Amino acid sequence: MMTEKIFLQIINSLRAEATEEVSLDSPEREPILSSEPSPAVTPVTPTTLIAPRIESKSMSAPVIFDRSREEIEEETNGDVFDIEIGVSDPEKVGDGMNAYMAYRVTTKTSLSMFSKSEFSVKRRFSDFLGLHSKLASKYLHVGYIVPPAPEKSIVGMTKVKVGKEDLSSTEFVEKRRAALERYLQRTVKHPTLLQDPDLRQFLESSELPRAVNTQALSGAGILRMVNKAADAVNKMTIKMNESDAWFEEKQQQFENLDQQLRKLHAHVEALVCHRKELSANTAAFAKSAAMLGNSEDHTALSRALSQLAEVEEKIDQLHQEQAFADFYLFSELLSDYIRLIAAVKGVFDHRMKCWQKWEDAQITLLKKRETEAKMMVANKPDKIQQAKNEIREWEAKVQQGERDFEQISKTIRKEVGRFEKERVKDFKTVIIKYLESLVQTQQQLIKYWEAFLPEAKAIA
Amino acid sequence: MSPFVSSSLHPLPGCRAPSIPQEGLDDGPDFLSEEDRGLKAINVDLQSDAALQVDISDALSERDKVKFTVHTKSSLPNFKQNEFSVVRQHEEFIWLHDSFVENEDYAGYIIPPAPPRPDFDASREKLQKLGEGEGSMTKEEFTKMKQELEAEYLAIFKKTVAMHEVFLCRVAAHPILRKDLNFHVFLEYNQDLSVRGKNKKEKLEDFFKNMVKSADGVIVSGVKDVDDFFEHERTFLLEYHNRVKDASAKSDRMTRSHKSAADDYNRIGSSLYALGTQDSTDICKFFLKVSELFDKTRKIEARVSADEDLKLSDLLKYYLRESQAAKDLLYRRSRSLVDYENANKALDKARAKNKDVLQAEMSQQLCCQKFEKISESAKQELIDFKTRRVAAFRKNLVELAELELKHAKGNLQLLQNCLAVLNGDT
Numbered sequence: 001m002m003t004e005k006i007f008l009q010i011i012n013s014l015r016a017e018a019t020e021e022v023s024l025d026s027p028e029r030e031p032i033l034s035s036e037p038s039p040a041v042t043p044v045t046p047t048t049l050i051a052p053r054i055e056s057k058s059m060s061a062p063v064i065f066d067r068s069r070e071e072i073e074e075e076t077n078g079d080v081f082d083i084e085i086g087v088s089d090p091e092k093v094g095d096g097m098n099a100y101m102a103y104r105v106t107t108k109t110s111l112s113m114f115s116k117s118e119f120s121v122k123r124r125f126s127d128f129l130g131l132h133s134k135l136a137s138k139y140l141h142v143g144y145i146v147p148p149a150p151e152k153s154i155v156g157m158t159k160v161k162v163g164k165e166d167l168s169s170t171e172f173v174e175k176r177r178a179a180l181e182r183y184l185q186r187t188v189k190h191p192t193l194l195q196d197p198d199l200r201q202f203l204e205s206s207e208l209p210r211a212v213n214t215q216a217l218s219g220a221g222i223l224r225m226v227n228k229a230a231d232a233v234n235k236m237t238i239k240m241n242e243s244d245a246w247f248e249e250k251q252q253q254f255e256n257l258d259q260q261l262r263k264l265h266a267h268v269e270a271l272v273c274h275r276k277e278l279s280a281n282t283a284a285f286a287k288s289a290a291m292l293g294n295s296e297d298h299t300a301l302s303r304a305l306s307q308l309a310e311v312e313e314k315i316d317q318l319h320q321e322q323a324f325a326d327f328y329l330f331s332e333l334l335s336d337y338i339r340l341i342a343a344v345k346g347v348f349d350h351r352m353k354c355w356q357k358w359e360d361a362q363i364t365l366l367k368k369r370e371t372e373a374k375m376m377v378a379n380k381p382d383k384i385q386q387a388k389n390e391i392r393e394w395e396a397k398v399q400q401g402e403r404d405f406e407q408i409s410k411t412i413r414k415e416v417g418r419f420e421k422e423r424v425k426d427f428k429t430v431i432i433k434y435l436e437s438l439v440q441t442q443q444q445l446i447k448y449w450e451a452f453l454p455e456a457k458a459i460a
Numbered sequence: 461m462s463p464f465v466s467s468s469l470h471p472l473p474g475c476r477a478p479s480i481p482q483e484g485l486d487d488g489p490d491f492l493s494e495e496d497r498g499l500k501a502i503n504v505d506l507q508s509d510a511a512l513q514v515d516i517s518d519a520l521s522e523r524d525k526v527k528f529t530v531h532t533k534s535s536l537p538n539f540k541q542n543e544f545s546v547v548r549q550h551e552e553f554i555w556l557h558d559s560f561v562e563n564e565d566y567a568g569y570i571i572p573p574a575p576p577r578p579d580f581d582a583s584r585e586k587l588q589k590l591g592e593g594e595g596s597m598t599k600e601e602f603t604k605m606k607q608e609l610e611a612e613y614l615a616i617f618k619k620t621v622a623m624h625e626v627f628l629c630r631v632a633a634h635p636i637l638r639k640d641l642n643f644h645v646f647l648e649y650n651q652d653l654s655v656r657g658k659n660k661k662e663k664l665e666d667f668f669k670n671m672v673k674s675a676d677g678v679i680v681s682g683v684k685d686v687d688d689f690f691e692h693e694r695t696f697l698l699e700y701h702n703r704v705k706d707a708s709a710k711s712d713r714m715t716r717s718h719k720s721a722a723d724d725y726n727r728i729g730s731s732l733y734a735l736g737t738q739d740s741t742d743i744c745k746f747f748l749k750v751s752e753l754f755d756k757t758r759k760i761e762a763r764v765s766a767d768e769d770l771k772l773s774d775l776l777k778y779y780l781r782e783s784q785a786a787k788d789l790l791y792r793r794s795r796s797l798v799d800y801e802n803a804n805k806a807l808d809k810a811r812a813k814n815k816d817v818l819q820a821e822m823s824q825q826l827c828c829q830k831f832e833k834i835s836e837s838a839k840q841e842l843i844d845f846k847t848r849r850v851a852a853f854r855k856n857l858v859e860l861a862e863l864e865l866k867h868a869k870g871n872l873q874l875l876q877n878c879l880a881v882l883n884g885d886t
Contacts (some may be wrong), residue, residue, distance in 0.1 A: 192877040256738050264731035271724035278717035292703045297696050298850050302855060424743045428882070431750060435879055438757075442872040449864045456857040459850060 037425075083109040083188050085203075087181035090173045092160065093124075099161045100124045103177060105184065107203045113195070119204060125150075127208055128180055132344060134198045135187070139344075141350045143411030145419055146193065147186040148339045150179035178328055182336060189422065240352050244409065250416055251348055258341045265334040272326045279319035286312035300459045307455040310446050312387035318444050333430045337423065351408045358401030365394040508831075511535055514632045514647065516625040517545065525549055526578045528624055532647045532716055539648055544632055546650045550577055551849040553624055555653065556631075559642045568790045569637065570838035570845055572630035573781030578620040583613045601730050608726060608762075615766055619774065626778070687835070694790055695844050708776035715769040722761035729754035746882060753878040763868045772858035779849060786845055793838050796831045803827040 069092040121378040132149035139146050156172040188194050202208065241249050286309045293305030372387035510533065520531035531545045557574035560566050587609050594602055631637045646653070729751045736747030803824040812819035 015734070106681040260731065260735045260738060264728065264735065266726040267724055267731055271721060274717055274720040274724055278714065278721055281714040281717045283708065285714045288703070288707040288710040292700075292707045295699045297692075298846065301662075301850050302854055308857065314843050319520065385557065407626055421740055424741050424746075427743055431746075432879065432882055435750075435753070435875055435882075439872060439875045439879065442868045442875065447863060449861050449868065453858065453861040453865065456783070456854065456861050459854040459857070460668065 026325050030087050049166070080351050083107065083111055083194070085181065085184040085188055087177055087184065090177050091122075095161075097161055100126075100157075101160060101173060101176075103180060105203065111202065114204065120204065121206055121208075123208065125152075125176070125180070126210070127202065128183065130208075131187075131198060131202045132183075132208075133195055133276070135196060138196070138198075139192065140346060141354075141408075143347055143351065143408040143415060144190070144192055145340070145343050145347055145415045147183060147190070148343050149183055151339075175328075175332075178332065179336075182332070185334075186340075190418075240355050244459060247348070247351070247409070251345075254341055254344055254348075258338065258345075261334055261338050261341070265331065265338060268326065268331045268334060269437075272323055272331055275319055275323035277328055279316050279323060282312055282316040282319060286310075286316060298459075304455050305454055311452045315445065318441055318448075322437065322441050325434060328435040329437065331431055333426070337426075340423075341417075344416070347412055347415065351405070351412055354401075354408050358398065358405050361394060361397040361401045365391065365398050368394050507530060512632045512638055514625075514628045516621055516628070519617070519621045521580070526617075526620060528621065530628065530647060538644055544648060544650075546647065548646065548653075550575070550624070552646065553627060554682060555819050557627070558644055560631075560637065560640070560786075563640075566637065567796065568789070568834035568841070569634070570782070570785045570789050570841045572627055572634070572637075573778070573785050575620070575623040576629045578616075580613065583609065583616055587613070595680050598730075598734070601727075601732065604730060608723065611762070615769075619770070623778075658667035682717055689839060690790070690793070690835070693786075697783060697787050697790060701780070701787055702749050704776055704780045704783055708773065708780050711768075711773040711776055714763050715773050718765035718768060719762065722758050722765055725754050725761060729758060749878060753874065756874050760867050760874070764864065767860065767863045767867070771856045771863065775852060775856045779852070782845065782849070786842060789838055789841060793831070793834045796827065796834050800824075800827040800831040 017254060065130060071403055084107070086106040086108075087103050088106065091102050091103050091104075093100055102122045102124050104120050105123050106118070107114070108118045129149050129152070132146070153172070153176075156169070156176070159169045160173060194201055254312035289305055289312060293302050293309060293439065295420045296302040368387060368390045372384065375387050377382040481716055513532050513533040516528050518529040520527040520529075526549070528548050529545050530548050532539070535542065535834075557571065560571045575603050587606075590602070590605055590609060597605070631640075631643055637643065669792075732751035732754060733746050736744045736751055739747060803820070803826075806818040807817075807824045810817045
């Protein structure tokens, strides 16, 4: 219908203007809605105040961060939040299928929001998942990139439960411990999430209510899967009128980045695999060379061959350590970012959904106005009043929809900026560390071969 | 000789032999250096002898065969000229080797092991696959992989040339074998020797011969030798041969894994490059630098793998074949001992019956002579074998260590330089 189209165009142009208005304003203060004490700052209420949305389901409202304070912190600390998290000492608790691994979560901090400067608690994997679930439900839909929690592994955990004390279950536990640590470190680095009371409770309180909804096969788990599927279908049907090229550009960029990271990740995984193979083959060769040395009847050559066997054994160790670095530094970095980008994509999707809601509200408003017009023509006074009420209701909803959309767009822009900065830093730091591991390997190799060379020369 | 390119994906029209260094296929002259020129002496400690010098001066790789140019320099009167070349194929080398083995007069010598058949099948298959998959990868990736496979092909080619050359040099260095008529024909006759490969029947005969030999080998080696030297050698060789076989196989696997890891570096480098060119933030410079590092370090790793292959795997493989040839010698000696003992028994019988005594005496004399002749030359051969073996191992182990050191130092420098740049930027 022509009128609808024109109406929507008007709305779009209004929206574009509104976005511009927002960005031209000096830092605004959003009202604090939680019961938590806030730093004393005089509230400023500019005209385009955007109220945050309160999730009715959550127990505690999200604390809206103080932008000016964050800016100050960023400038003075260079975006360093003085908090350090360690996850350590995996310990098996209980036996049989009810057993689980408990991890020690240690926090070291100088931030005043915490009661102590160093403290630790015991947490299990489902606690981490529970934390993520809470944070996601509060912040994802308003545009915050909530770091994803490590993945569940039914096979891995079953092995541990059943009590397999072999190498693969030890590796599994170590892999998980490292992933949990990285997860927490990323989460606390996020200025908004750091303020969240659930996060604080997770880090501080000795007892935590068990998060049952995180079990894969629970009712909630299945509901989650169904919702995810429904979301995927919805995404395909939403055709958003993107007026902001930035978002389209960014989405494309993330799509490309995702593809590239996946490719790189596959290659690095292959490297880890081959390195492990190399290590095993080197060990086998070392043994074989030792045997050969034993049967060699020329004394000096026999000794040299035994030395060669020893060198190869040491080199095997080196390969193992390098494979470790290949995996924990390089490969895990990539897989973390692949999942983080999925979270970023999720946030973009939420914006689309938000837009859709706004659109729907506008369409409904239009319908209500038509109804009113019809009622006017038909001259039914009581129906007219009802129509007028509905129109008021939906006008408010349209306004709210617009505000939400603008808010989420704004948040996403900031989050993406922050994410990109973090990403650059992360990659640089980790890759440099990885290269340093390669340096160490080469230095060791030099040592070993330098020791062997005179032995080889001594064969007479 | 014009190079013959038989398929569109044939990488190297007319591969040249090691004596002429290859440009552009490997980085940096220092990575190529000695190996290429010294391949002749890699496994065997040879004295260069003006009387007879043989080498493979050129080689051509065609679709399914390799043509070796065998070049001879000799001051011996047997040859028409002092210097001449002929073209030979693998089957002709095998013919020559087999003629030595079948010659009774050479029973007392370690026959230099035949060179293995040139096997480019795996490499060719990979090139084929690459050609088919050309559409699915970027131009850079394709070029990189093509270079990789070409380098592999070249390495296999160089190796096969080296192994054929070593065989000839061993023969030329052997005081008796070098005088062999077939050998001279092989070196000089500039027409095709028309040596057909063994047909099915002959191959089957060979198979049974080998089976009988190994069954025999069990029986014969059960006889304890009176001579301590040979007793020791027999025990030693049996065990040594098995262990060399094992070490050779494990070394092979190790070098292959090393190569796989190096290939992964290649792909990682490409991926990082793609990331670097696509990224919008200042990390793209970083990615490009790291991509460059991976490309360079990969070349070094590939070299490490190739050198390990050459100095370790090939060494072990060669001594696997040589120890087998030594075992064959021991077997022939044992066989002649059995013949001698049987001739003795026959003589005793004849004397007892007083029938055909002269004949039996002559036969026994012959067997005795044969046995003693074999024993004498075998002893020398086995001593020489040990000397050669020790020298070859020493040479290769020293070179291996030196090369590993060189590469590790090269790698280290690359990494440290890269880190300096990266740390300076951030």
